[in-house]
Amino acid sequence: MARRKLIYEGKAKILYEGPEPGTFVQYFKDDATAFNAEKKDVIEGKGVLNNRLSEYFMVGLASIGVPTHFLKRLNMREQLIRQCEIIPLEVIVRNRAAGSICKRLGLEEGATLPRPIIEFCYKDDSLGDPLVAEEHIIAFGWASQQDLDDMVALALRVNDFMSGLMHGVGITLVDFKIEIGRVWDNEFQRLVVADEISPDSCRLWDQKTGQKLDKDVFRRDLGNLADAYTEVARRLGVLPANVSPASKPTLVN
Missing domain, CATH: 3.30.470.20 (ATP-grasp fold, B domain)
Structure with a gap:
């Protein structure tokens, strides 16, 4: 298989040239950064969760008529997106x-x-x-x-x-x-x-406890970031209800 052309690499994602003109492949990394990348770590499974959750939100927005760049999820870490000028x-x-x-x-x-x-x-x-x-x-x-x-x-x-x-x-x-x-x-x-x-x-x-379920868990050292993101995914139905928080989540298509 031909090596893909790298377009851009950011703190949490990589963009590759897409299979068709006007498209990119967006890859979600496990890297976590905070305070303008002064704090860094690799959280196993984070990219998989963010790929699936972002797909879930983008598809939901499109269903109510909000235009997005999302085209489809390709695999556990990659999405096909429309090329646009940010x-x-x-x-x-x-x-x-x-x-x-x-x-x-x-x-x-x-x-x-x-x-x-x-x-x-x-x-x-x-x-x-x-x-x-x-x-x-x-x-x-x-x-x-x-x-x-x-x-x-x-x-x-x-x-x-x-x-x-x-x-x-x-x-x-x-x-x-x-x-x-x-x-x-x-x-x-x-x-x-x-x-x-x-x-x-x-x-x-x-809503009840005020527990943080976002990147502030990493920013403030409040626990395991993958567990927090897994909890969000489970509540939204992206993960099966009986799955325990894990660094290697099993995702639902």
């Missing part, structure tokens, strides 16, 4: 106070925000992905005002879908981040949800 911004949606917003604004962790708050960060690891205002985004040409309006609308639809989904299995969606890509159908541009949606990119708390 807008160099992280779109963060916050329902409760956690993480950097607590430090910036002196908020108590867990405080319910008056409404979902959307923030933008410029994607540049060397700068620490700084928070930016809409004025910066438009002035530097990262996105137009129409793009921003569409990105906000997409982010709020993702929030509605994810919040309801998680609430149904006893989990609070505290916040999450997504990336948005541009795709073209002839001369027509549209925006799609890209990258991934997984416990790597969300804060998820058990």
Whole structure:
């Protein structure tokens, strides 16, 4: 079999050239990083879980009319995705106070925000992905005002879908981040949800106990990260109910 062409390698995923023009293969690694990659480890099975969970969320979004780059899952660690131009911004949606917003604004962790708050960060690891205002985004040409309006609308639809989904299995969606890509159908541009949606990119708390079921487990040394992600997958029905948390999870097709 011919060696695949590597397009890009990030902290948690690798992109390869896809089998058809306009496609990529997205590979999920077991690497875990935090604090702009200052803390690193390899969590066996993490990539498998994130691949399956991201597929689950992307398929669910597509079913309600939210466009995504996801085409299909290829195997335990890989997805076929549509090639798109990633807008160099992280779109963060916050329902409760956690993480950097607590430090910036002196908020108590867990405080319910008056409404979902959307923030933008410029994607540049060397700068620490700084928070930016809409004025910066438009002035530097990262996105137009129409793009921003569409990105906000997409982010709020993702929030509605994810919040309801998680609430149904006893989990609070505290916040999450997504990336948005541009795709073209002839001369027509549209925006799609890209990258991934997984416990790597969300804060998820058990509604009753407040137990963290996301990457904060790794950031704060709160336990086994694979166990936390396995619990999320089990509640969503991605794992059989009788499977114990394990570093090598058995996934349901």
